[in-house]
Amino acid sequence: xxxxxxxxxxxxxxxxxxxxxxxxxxxxxxxxxxxxxxxLDYDYGALxxxxxxxxxxxxxxxxHNTYVTNFNxxxxxxxxxxxxxxxxxxxxxxxxxxxNGGGHVNHSIFWKNLAPAKDCxxxxxxxxxxxxxxxxxxxxxxEKFSAQTVAVQGSGWGWLGYDKASGSLKIATTANQDPCxxxxxxxxxxxxxxxxxxxxxxxxxxxxxxxxxxxxxxWKNVAxxxxxxx
Ligand code: MN3
Numbered sequence: 157x158x159x160x161x162x163x164x165x166x167x168x169x170x171x172x173x174x175x176x177x178x179x180x181x182x183x184x185x186x187x188x189x190x191x192x193x194x195x196l197d198y199d200y201g202a203l204x205x206x207x208x209x210x211x212x213x214x215x216x217x218x219x220h221n222t223y224v225t226n227f228n229x230x231x232x233x234x235x236x237x238x239x240x241x242x243x244x245x246x247x248x249x250x251x252x253x254x255x256n257g258g259g260h261v262n263h264s265i266f267w268k269n270l271a272p273a274k275d276c277x278x279x280x281x282x283x284x285x286x287x288x289x290x291x292x293x294x295x296x297x298x299e300k301f302s303a304q305t306v307a308v309q310g311s312g313w314g315w316l317g318y319d320k321a322s323g324s325l326k327i328a329t330t331a332n333q334d335p336c337x338x339x340x341x342x343x344x345x346x347x348x349x350x351x352x353x354x355x356x357x358x359x360x361x362x363x364x365x366x367x368x369x370x371x372x373x374x375w376k377n378v379a380x381x382x383x384x385x386x
Pocket of ligand 1: 215219263348350352353
């Protein structure tokens with residue numbers, strides 16, 4: 157390579173590096189947008205008898221709220237570590253970010269997926285068309301979804317997701333608070349099968365809880381999620 161050209165390249169590289177250096181010794185102020193516990197669109201008791209008001213209150217105001225609090229704490233620490241270039245700390249925080257951030261993301265979807273039974277109507281339009289194409293019928297989707305979700309070992313979630321690559325609907329499960337996106341799908345409908353979601357009411361009978369949840373699935377919200385995913 158010509159010497160003059162190498163010199164020009166070095167000068168350009170130095171200029172670019174200078175552009176991202178902080179100005180003087182001014183402190184860098186960097187904050188992340190703190191997560192907030194979302195309000196529910198219905199009262200705690202509005203999903204009865206499928207899910208009791210007691211479960212809803214604990215689930216939203218205690219469990220979900222704790223994920224939000226712990227996610228924000230982990231993200232504050234992450235931001236500080238990031239500014240210091242403390243990569244080891246950044247890596248050590250990733251478990252807490254995934255778990256608590258996943259808890260926040262998943263429950264935020266879940267609350268919107270549900271509605272009082274009197275306000276729920278079966279899916280129609282584009283959503284119904286895709287359900288029938290990809291599963292045969294709504295009943296078959298529900299059967300397959302329920303079987304896989306009931307079979308989650310320990311704590312986790314059942315999902316109906318949209319697969320952008322194939323343009324189709326897919327059923328998946330995730331462990332713990334892993335979000336649906338970790339299996340490559342855009343979440344349309346999630347069902348929480350952590351024991352805190354049903355145990356006070358259904359005890360060990362997770363299949364009864366999952367079967368009953370279909371009565372309070374807000375298909376209108378699922379259709380909105382599909383429209384946004386496409
Ligand atoms: Mn939960």
